C-alpha cells in the first residue's frame with residue numbers, strides 16, 4: 001500500500017508522460033503485458049482490451065506525448081522506437097527488475113511496394129529493421145523481465161503475408177520477407193526457450209481496419225484482438241513455436 005501511495009504521489013508530481021501510471025482496475029497481483037506500437041491500430045486495441053480485463057498494461061509509443069488515445073486508457077505509457085538501440089536499452093533500464101508476463105511485439109510498418117520494379121531496396125531495409133529486427137531487439141532486452149514473469153509468453157504479430165506456403169499472389173516485397181523472417185525468429189526463439197517454459201507464438205491478426213489495413217479490411221480491431229486474446233488464453237507450452245490466426249487456425253509456414 002505504501003508503495004502504491006508513493007507511486008501515485010510521484011505520478012501526480014511528474015505527470016503521466018514522465019512516470020508510468022497504473023490502471024485503476026489493475027492490482028499489483030494482476031498479470032503484466034507490454035505492447036509495442038500501442039498508440040494506434042491493433043496495439044491500441046490490445047491495450048484497451050487488456051486494461052479492461054484488469055491487466056497491468058505497459059503500452060509503448062515512439063512519441064508518448066502525442067499518444068493521447070493510449071494515455072486516455074490510464075495505462076502505463078513508455079517511449080520506444082524499436083529501431084533505436086538506445087531507446088530499447090532505456091526501456092529495459094526503466095523496467096529493470098519488473099516481471100513482465102507477456103510481450104506483444106506488435107509495432108510494424110507496411111510501406112506500399114508493389115512490383116519488383118517499384119521496390120526500393122532502402123525501403124526494404126527499413127521494413128526489415130522495424131518488423132524483424134525490432135522484435136529481436138525488444139525481446140532480447142526484456143528477456144530477464146519475461147523470465148521473471150509467471151506466463152513467459154511472447155506474441156509476435158506477423159501476417160498471413162509472411163507465409164511462404166500461401167504466397168500465390170506475389171507483391172508486398174519487403175513486408176513479406178520481414179514477416180517470414182519474423183516467423184523464423186519465433187520458431188528459433190521457441191526452440192531455444194521452450195525448455196524454460198516459454199510460449200512463443202507467431203500471430204496473424206487477419207485483415208483489420210487500421211491505418212495499415214485500410215477501411216476495406218474485413219475485421220474491426222475489436223474482432224481481431226478479441227479473437228487473438230481467446231487464442232492466447234488457450235495457449236499452453238505445447239503450442240510454442242506455432243503460427244496461428246486470430247481465430248485460432250494454424251497457418252502453414
Ligand SMILES: NC(=O)c1ccc[n+]([C@@H]2O[C@H](COP(=O)([O-])OP(=O)(O)OC[C@H]3O[C@@H](n4cnc5c(N)ncnc54)[C@H](OP(=O)(O)O)[C@@H]3O)[C@@H](O)[C@H]2O)c1
Nearest residue numbers: 037041042062081082106107108159207208210211212213
Ligand atoms: N492491419 C492489418 O490488416 C494487419 C494485417 C496483418 C498484420 N498486421 C500487423 O499488425 C501489427 C499492427 O498493425 P496495425 O494495423 O495496427 O498498423 P498501424 O495502424 O499502422 O500501427 C502501427 C503501429 O506501429 C508503430 N510503429 C511503427 N514504426 C515503429 C517503430 N520504429 N518503433 C515503434 N513503433 C513503431 C506505429 O507508431 P507511430 O504511430 O509512431 O507510427 C503504430 O503504433 C503490425 O505488425 C502489422 O504488420 C496488420
